[in-house]
Amino acid sequence: MCSTTPKTKAASPAVNTPAQIGDKTKAITPFQKYLDKAYEEVKNVDKDLGPDFGQKTHIPISIFLRSKGSIHTYGGVFDEKHHFSASLLKVAAMFAAFKLRREALLLAEKVKDGTVVLSAPANQTKFFNKLDAQFNPNDAVPGIATQSGINKRPLYAQILSVTGFPTLASLTVEFTPNFQDHMLKMIVPSDNCSAGECIIRLGYPYINVKLMEDGFFDRVSWDTPTPKGIWLAGDYILTEPPAIKCFNADKKHPYVRITTVNDCNEDTHFCGSAQNTSSKEMARFFLKILLEELVDKQSSKDMRDLLHKAQFGTPPFIPAPDPSFVSRVTAFPLLFDVDAVKIGQGPIKKDSERGNIEVRSEGIIINWKIPDAAARKKWDDLNLTGEAAVCWQNLPNDETLKGVAKIINQSVSKFINQDPITP
């Protein structure tokens, strides 16, 4: 079959991505300025971002506005700080699961074309042995690779089902129904027990390695005071009280914690947490899903479908969805619709200044409400599609969500309109 893969330099992204950069003579006030202005107003005038005790109470926010080209408009505040973000990090396990599925699909292709040979009689076990040979848990950061008491390698047969044996030409790879069910529950109602199943079956090392491979976690930063990226090395499994103890409590794993800025014990000064991210990396993660570039196109679609169900549910609405916090704001009209979400909410360590609170975070994909052709033209003039990927973090659960919603509303709408920024 003839390939239509472009081979000319003109089609190479290395050369033509810069060609997408906009006309320098058309001066546009950068989006960052509008975000800074809206943030400052909500924080200091409206006082809708909670009490200010310095860095530990910062509310990071990152917004990527999707471009029609390859350079997406970005703005962020406190966007590279590492924050405990609770259930938001369950998306990292979802991502790792789809990475594993893709690796298995690619291996299946090699088995079909004879590049990889399974000794007769070929079966799923031999297939998984080949798949396992591709993974080295020592590629994870030392804190995970050397951690005892954790599952070091994916439990392949509890995640994937490879069928079609012994006829190799008809091999198929799917998630097992049981794993698919746990992944759905992990994301849609954010069930902690099912999240634990997914994470333990994948293993902290596999999740960590895949995040690093795709540039979502900076390996050399893991044991520094300023880790960078998406980190998941905790299983969410509840072992008490008995009323909510998980069915898989006996599988509970030790956590591997790295330094955060928002989850510090005031007595011991220990700031380590196991479910953390910066807003910029998580927003970029959601952007990749929006662009259908995370893992591969189909995987991105499947992940987005799960996140869409988290926002809207699916008949018969069992499990019930866990919709976006900002989408629940009714104090004023939202200028956008949330299409996909993963929320997070969890308690912080002892901090008498902040009190006995939980902190909220979320990653969302939004569609701006564009009512008419005139409004659409403004988006077109900026070469933007009207879609965006957003992540915000660390809002106390006793604080209003109006502030974050207003930041998104104002920063984006004023940028699109290129309103003058008044000091």
Next chain:
Amino acid sequence: MSVRKTESRIPAGLQPDDLGEAVTSSDGRCSVVSFITAPLAVNRENIYVIFVTDAALAASAKSYEWSFNEDGGTTLVESTEFGQIAYTPSAEGQLNLEVRILDAGSSELASLSLTQQIGPLNSDLESLIAESVNKPGAGMGNPQVLRELVNDHNPYYINVKLKTPETGEAFKKFLFSTINDGILQRKKEDRYYQLDQVAASLNSGEAEFVSATAPGLGVSAVRLSLAAMMLPPMSIPFTELPATNAENAVADEQLRQKLAAMSEDERIDLFNIVRFPKSNISLCGKLLEALRDKYFSGVNFDDVLTKMSGAMSEWIILNYNRGPLHRD
């Protein structure tokens, strides 16, 4: 020295702002043209050329005084014998240029001023370059070339339009890539040297026109002979060249001899079109479209880039650089 021939006329059918960012005197006797359209980027060299199109003014002009002032700081004053100067802005802010045309007694005959904003290097490009440093493989083209393209020329290639519009970005990508190759082939000082040789051949005969016009000229490495053949008014009859190197070189020289036989005004106009990046890039776009129409009529640029493993685009580039080539 009075006004050189190469600064005595704007190319027929064009206005000064077709060449770059331009200011023309209210009486129309002279214009100053900046290679780069503002905003300029800090520490990036720019060239200014002053055209004196009024014969009487040209006859009296003996020298040029250029004054550069950035944001009310110290004014840099320089004099030149002919109407071209290079200047590199040193800080972000506003650049005020004043150029005075002086007679033999240093009296002012005319003056022009131009104000341009100076900004930082393009932040989107710098982010792309910084990101590519951390990624394995060829993440980005040559950074120096890309900096010139994006900081100096981006309004030019963005705004080149096809005669027959097409949807999508393929033509822009193709044009960008061709200009990228043109800049990559030679350092800026070598490009300027080549253009100076052509200017010398036209102004004083110090260089030989046929050999001076051998290489592709200006940012897009445009071959004057190809432009004269392919684009109106087609001053040279369309002639296919042999593909083999030695025969091609001989045939190409014969073509340039026909170029040398064109009228002096036509040759000066062609020179000025390739001299200024804005018109050079516009000409490059026209040539790519003309070559596409010649060899692949009816095929859109998206297909040119992607079908047949890019063979059509490779043929167009080959002819741009060495053609038009005879096909067996």
